[in-house]
Amino acid sequence: MSKLSEILKTSKSMPIEKEVVLNLFCTNNFVSEKFELFFKSHDLTGAQYNVLRILRGQKGVPANLSTIQERMVHKNSNAGRLIDKLIVKGFVKRNICENNRRKIEVTITSEGLDKLTFVDPYVQQLEEELIHGLTEEELILLNKLLEKLRE
Amino acid sequence: MSKLSEILKTSKSMPIEKEVVLNLFCTNNFVSEKFELFFKSHDLTGAQYNVLRILRGQKGVPANLSTIQERMVHKNSNAGRLIDKLIVKGFVKRNICENNRRKIEVTITSEGLDKLTFVDPYVQQLEEELIHGLTEEELILLNKLLEKLRE
DNA sequence: TTTATATATTTGTGTATACAAATGTTGTCT
DNA sequence: AGACAACATTTGTATACACAAATATATAAA
Numbered sequence: 001m002s003k004l005s006e007i008l009k010t011s012k013s014m015p016i017e018k019e020v021v022l023n024l025f026c027t028n029n030f031v032s033e034k035f036e037l038f039f040k041s042h043d044l045t046g047a048q049y050n051v052l053r054i055l056r057g058q059k060g061v062p063a064n065l066s067t068i069q070e071r072m073v074h075k076n077s078n079a080g081r082l083i084d085k086l087i088v089k090g091f092v093k094r095n096i097c098e099n100n101r102r103k104i105e106v107t108i109t110s111e112g113l114d115k116l117t118f119v120d121p122y123v124q125q126l127e128e129e130l131i132h133g134l135t136e137e138e139l140i141l142l143n144k145l146l147e148k149l150r151e
Numbered sequence: 152m153s154k155l156s157e158i159l160k161t162s163k164s165m166p167i168e169k170e171v172v173l174n175l176f177c178t179n180n181f182v183s184e185k186f187e188l189f190f191k192s193h194d195l196t197g198a199q200y201n202v203l204r205i206l207r208g209q210k211g212v213p214a215n216l217s218t219i220q221e222r223m224v225h226k227n228s229n230a231g232r233l234i235d236k237l238i239v240k241g242f243v244k245r246n247i248c249e250n251n252r253r254k255i256e257v258t259i260t261s262e263g264l265d266k267l268t269f270v271d272p273y274v275q276q277l278e279e280e281l282i283h284g285l286t287e288e289e290l291i292l293l294n295k296l297l298e299k300l301r302e
Numbered sequence: 303t304t305t306a307t308a309t310a311t312t313t314g315t316g317t318a319t320a321c322a323a324a325t326g327t328t329g330t331c332t
Numbered sequence: 333a334g335a336c337a338a339c340a341t342t343t344g345t346a347t348a349c350a351c352a353a354a355t356a357t358a359t360a361a362a
Contacts, residue, residue, distance in 0.1 A: 100327080149182070
């Protein structure tokens with residue numbers, strides 16, 4: 001089920017630019033599904049996991065909502081409500097910033113850090129599994145081509 | 152804003168497998184955003200456009216919901232409610248199948264066909280714009296690598 | 303014919319996304 | 333100080349997605 005024509009259940013050929021767009025879409029779906037399935041089994045979503053990683057990267061320095069929002073890969077999702085869910089799960093805490101009471105300071109809790117250290121190796125394993133068919137050179141090339149597409 | 156480190160606003164290096172996954176995600180976002188923005192300006196969504204194309208491909212032969220569902224790139228979305236919206240817009244019509252009254256026969260209307268023929272050239276233009284930075288060989292290579300990732 | 307099973311679609315519901323408007327806070331200009 | 337714009341976050345709302353349950357029809361078995 002890996003070839004594009006099998007996914008689209010069509011025998012028609014199409015211009016290469018359309019093929020690239022559809023291939024990108026399908027491959028992203030394929031990868032995202034695996035990740036979301038995995039995260040779900042750990043009561044997380046991909047976006048939540050990424051926010052936790054951003055907060056860990058702060059090394060204790062609190063981050064406010066707008067910085068979290070702009071660092072998120074999932075640009076669309078609403079950082080505020082996402083943080084609320086992580087608070088309920090006990091993985092982050094929030095305080096109003098003393099110097100600027102408009103801002104909110106978000107920090108990862110030790111439970112959040114524990115969750116990350118527990119989950120991280122499995123994430124890496126999944127990443128390795130996903131790209132196992134490609135050689136080092138192919139991966140470098142793929143990165144280069146994907147980046148070039150965004151220029 | 153095309154380099155991954157700029158998007159993630161981080162200077163950290165990361166293992167290549169993580170980079171590939173994030174790059175895939177970001178490039179797909181980049182491309183999808185452009186398409187959805189375009190479709191929105193024509194009162195369509197990407198999924199709706201794809202369904203219309205599937206129906207045109209039927210060349211008059213009605214398609215039932217489950218076939219539409221399995222041919223859709225957007226596997227997650229609900230073909231039934233999506234078709235309802237296209238009916239409201241007048242682009243498709245539905246009938247109960249005479250031979251098997253469980254099934255629903257969906258066909259594209261002439262308004263739907265008109266919409267497609269109007270929109271199609273702009274879609275192609277957008278596709279060409281998106282991939283303009285890559286040579287023919289690079290596109291072929293990218294397709295190959297994306298497909299290999301799904302194996 | 304009744305019962306059971308498979309198929310095709312519809313509906314319901316909780317969650318997520320997209321975007322606009324509202325709220326509260328700070329800084330600036332007069 | 334008062335008015336006003338800029339900023340950070342929250343809330344509202346319409347739409348979309350994901351998944352389970354319900355409905356309706358057809359097929360097969362007893």
